[in-house]
Amino acid sequence: MIHGSGVPKYITVRENLRQRIISMDPGEKLPAEPELCKQYNVSRITLRHAIDDLIQDDLIVREQGKGTFRTGADANTEREVISDHIRGFFRQQEDLGNVVRTKVLSNTTVVDSEAAKNLGVDKNEPLVRLERLRYVGNTLKQHVVTFLSASRFSKVLEHDFSEGSLYEFLERQYAVHMVENEVVVRIQNADADMAEVFEVPEGAPLLAMDSVVVDEFGAIIAFGVALHTQEQGEIKFIIRSQKDVGPVQN
Structure with missing residues (x-):
């Protein structure tokens, strides 16, 4: 219904x-x-x-x-969950009763041709680049860089994301309804900067998640790359057939 x-x-x-x-x-x-x-x-x-x-x-x-x-x-509630409804890391963990801390490393405007390609915009278009470290309790869980259109989401540059959820901010400020999250999981070797962040040897394998978030009109809202150590990178996937996510008769 x-x-x-x-x-x-x-x-x-x-x-x-x-x-x-x-x-x-x-x-x-x-x-x-x-x-x-x-x-x-x-x-x-x-x-x-x-x-x-x-x-x-x-x-x-x-x-x-x-x-x-x-x-x-x-319970083992610190894993990241990929499901058919878009919640985001902060709200997933908050819902599970975990305390999430965020350290914002940068929130600035850049030109990035690879990120622009994933967002489906011109390679020279200015983008917001939001870089954060996400902790659950005192444990570093992920390093995440998120790109968005600077012209459409300029208020992101003015907001303090040391607390709260980026997705919730977009929903509240821009009435964005995110309905799809396409995720690619891969292994990425730690460069010198990420080795220092995660306190692992340079070249150590990290679990990387490339994420493209789409709204109800089919527009790409955000592109992000989240990195986790193998020890902290458990991910749970929820996959349903199309008939199970459609309208349900009441």
Whole structure:
């Protein structure tokens, strides 16, 4: 079933449930499915579609015969999740109850022909280049460089990204609705700068993720490269067939 806004009903339920769950204590039990169906006025199939997404995001766990529970604080929740809804590293980790710290290394305008190619713009077009280190607790998890159009997203240059989410900022300031994230995972050897950042030998293999984020109109919003050490680079992929991500009958 789809709302008048064009958003499938299960997505509305999923995102409301997400906000409820992140305020719950680890191990706390969700209401039973019949009660949640009543609260959201949806069928069980719609509710389960929403809950299955949140299980795949490691926010909750279903125990046969017992119910569905908020995942524990000691669960393995620091992996990056690639799924069919665009959340971004900061909001994924925040949803999981982790404390994210960001150190902004640079936020400036550049001309970069390779990044421009990935953004689908002229090679001489000025781009925002946002470079950050992302920590979960006290552990460095990723070095990420993100490129965006400087003419379209000029406010990014004025914002302090030492706290908060870039994607959330774009949604709030520019009403951008990101619906697709094309990710290429590869191995990249650490150059001298990255060896120093990650405290590894020069030439050590790093896990690299090239990411192209697209909005609902098919426009490329951002291109980024995130680097992780092999020890910190666990990534979980969620892949669904097209029929599973389309409208769900209520």
